Amino acid sequence: MTELSGPELNDLELTGLERSGPELPDEQTAERAAPVSGSQDGPRVWLVPTPVGNLGDITLRAVEVLRGADAVACEDTRRSGALLAHLGIQKPLVRLDAHTMRRAPAALEKYPRLAYVSDAGTPGISDPGAELVAAAIAADIPVEVLPGATAFVPALVLSGLDSGRFTFEGFLPRSGRERKTRLSALAARAETSVLYESPHRLGATLSDLAGVCGESRPASVTRELSKKFEETARGTLAELTARFAAGVRGEIVVVVAGRPAGEADPDAPAPDHEAVALALAAQGKTARDIRDALMAQGLRKNDAYALALRVTEKAGPDLSDPS
Incomplete structure (x- = not known):
């Protein structure tokens, strides 16, 4: 390491x-x-x-x-x-x-x-x-x-976060487009992420993580594993950023929780709204049902309304008022 x-x-x-x-x-x-x-x-x-x-x-x-x-x-x-x-x-x-x-x-x-x-x-x-x-x-x-000592496995377990599936990031690039790309990928990931960081860059990395993952994302910072002053700090990225803003000594492992289940995956392909609307119309769904389903996928109300009308080829009385 x-x-x-x-x-x-x-x-x-x-x-x-x-x-x-x-x-x-x-x-x-x-x-x-x-x-x-x-x-x-x-x-x-x-x-x-x-x-x-x-x-x-x-x-x-x-x-x-x-x-x-x-x-x-x-x-x-x-x-x-x-x-x-x-x-x-x-x-x-x-x-x-x-x-x-x-x-x-x-x-x-x-x-x-x-x-x-x-x-x-x-x-x-x-x-x-x-x-x-x-x-x-x-x-x-x-x-x-030979099997033996490593830092990221104890830190992952100590974090208290999901360890069933995780990605080991190693050291992030220090700057530039590659760093932004890696941070964005980490933020979108559903599984836990583990990374190493040096003490003098810890504060900046925690701040960057809070920016892409959201300040409320759970995380942990473990330092000085197996040494006299071993410490694991757990909290949100905002809390950890504030805690370590003044700097710290020792070897550092950062563990970040995966993207919450209810949060949309920014890397997921955009849904084909028209295909969904046509499929629902073929099932005999009403224009109102189709509109609501399209809105649940993130389509704006007026756009969902117009598409629902088009696939059902009529403005049913249940959609006479787009509100």
């Missing part, structure tokens, strides 16, 4: 987190070259989830894979180096971020068994990990993705 802002490395939330997990025994802190259990021999790429906050969320399998890999590729060598040091693991670190992913083929050739970690969470979700997977597949190198 890229673009997550937080403290610098010297008070890195990797080292300052509550370490609820057990410390590794002394005999396990030394470098181990044993093969990774459950994995075949030969070249391989592992995508290894890392904690989004609390270091206790690292899995035993993740530690085993990191120890058995030839090298660890990552977005930030300092941040990932601090995590490996905490785990007692010494491995070559290869920087593969959005600016250096072109080095992926060379890294795969030099380190046949390569583990990849993002700054936090599951690689391949809103970070360059997906490009590494594509490069490995192109080179016919097997890829394994």
Whole structure:
């Protein structure tokens, strides 16, 4: 998960987190070259989830894979180096971020068994990990993705909004037509939407969401997942915009409720009023019934009246007064 802002490395939330997990025994802190259990021999790429906050969320399998890999590729060598040091693991670190992913083929050739970690969470979700997977597949190198930490799933559940169907937006474009298009699509969507945002853009994004979705649309903002100051704020988009207008720190996940059931879908095709009127006339409906049905579809009263008269080919006494 890229673009997550937080403290610098010297008070890195990797080292300052509550370490609820057990410390590794002394005999396990030394470098181990044993093969990774459950994995075949030969070249391989592992995508290894890392904690989004609390270091206790690292899995035993993740530690085993990191120890058995030839090298660890990552977005930030300092941040990932601090995590490996905490785990007692010494491995070559290869920087593969959005600016250096072109080095992926060379890294795969030099380190046949390569583990990849993002700054936090599951690689391949809103970070360059997906490009590494594509490069490995192109080179016919097997890829394994380990289950583990991610930010958007806990935030979705914590929101209290419908989690049966949802769309993950990742990071919205910062500006321009593409941002407006994505926001409009989000507003029209019937299912819940989940997105990441940086702290310094949170207020602007909440305001934009309120503008396209309506100020009363329910939403939530979750920050600092699994850390000491974890917080989930729930309310309308208007309330959340006001609450976070002054700014906030930490990694942010925003969850927005889907379009209410009674609200028209702006992307739905316009109804064919004439086809509806003809169908109703064929069923023997009166001109008044047809007029009312057309008005229920959003047609203005006078237009509905005129169309109802035309399809019934008479001005019945029940419609002599268009009011």
